[in-house]
Amino acid sequence: xxxxxxxxxxxxxxxxxxIMLECSQTKGHDRMYWYRQDPGxxxxxxxxxxxxxxxxxxxxxxxxxxxxQAQAKFSLSLESAIPNQTALYFCATSDxxxxxxxxxxxxxxxxxxx
Amino acid sequence: AQSVTQxxxxxxxxxxxxxxxxxxxxxxxxxYLFWYVQYPNQGLQLLxxxxxxxxxxxxxxxxxxxxxKSETSFHLTKPSAHMSDAAEYFCAVTFTGxxxxxxxxxxxxLKVEL
Numbered sequence: 001x002x003x004x005x006x007x008x009x010x011x012x013x014x015x016x017x018x019i020m021l022e023c024s025q026t027k028g029h030d031r032m033y034w035y036r037q038d039p040g041x042x043x044x045x046x047x048x049x050x051x052x053x054x055x056x057x058x059x060x061x062x063x064x065x066x067x068x069q070a071q072a073k074f075s076l077s078l079e080s081a082i083p084n085q086t087a088l089y090f091c092a093t094s095d096x097x098x099x100x101x102x103x104x105x106x107x108x109x110x111x112x113x114x
Numbered sequence: 115a116q117s118v119t120q121x122x123x124x125x126x127x128x129x130x131x132x133x134x135x136x137x138x139x140x141x142x143x144x145x146y147l148f149w150y151v152q153y154p155n156q157g158l159q160l161l162x163x164x165x166x167x168x169x170x171x172x173x174x175x176x177x178x179x180x181x182x183k184s185e186t187s188f189h190l191t192k193p194s195a196h197m198s199d200a201a202e203y204f205c206a207v208t209f210t211g212x213x214x215x216x217x218x219x220x221x222x223x224l225k226v227e228l
Binding site for chain 1 (some may be wrong): 216
């Protein structure tokens with residue numbers, strides 16, 4: 001079984017809809033991250049969480065919110081989706097005790113906003 | 115602020131030829147540098163990382179990279195390309211105290227031709 005899973009893997013939605021992307025991990029890592037990937041732009045950090053009570057904005061957090069329900073779960077929400085949020089979204093985890101630590105990525109969620 | 119620049123968004127090599135993917139970094143403090151690979155329809159996977167120990171770092175699948183402080187570079191090489199190396203490659207940087215917030219380059223798509 002994969003250590004970092006994301007659901008759904010693909011989603012098509014309409015402008016204005018609320019969308020939640022979910023991430024679960026079995027690696028036991030405290031740190032979790034959400035990125036979006038756009039062609040030619042690489043990966044950009046949306047939000048990150050160092051533990052259940054610590055959530056921080058990344059470089060492109062506008063239009064997004066997150067929830068860290070447990071050590072193993074970190075959800076990303078788009079409150080009112082817009083077409084320029086069409087992208088590939090990745091969740092990642094890391095363990096600072098392995099520092100400088102490596103991030104482990106999920107398989108991604110491809111989101112299309114019409 | 116830290117950043118990485120990947121020269122060449124697309125690189126094409128013949129099978130058996132040398133692979134050279136370029137990455138230059140900018141950091142006001144000693145950096146930690148990473149190369150990740152993304153195969154089609156998959157998440158990112160760590161190839162190798164530089165953590166201030168040896169300047170020549172060996173990774174998986176025959177790849178290696180050399181940290182050159184004087185040139186602010188961390189280029190990725192492989193002596194002989196294989197068809198299975200076709201993927202997108204990302205360079206990333208963080209630094210001590212950076213909370214493992216990685217800054218990614220824009221990626222280089224490697225094509226391997228017969």
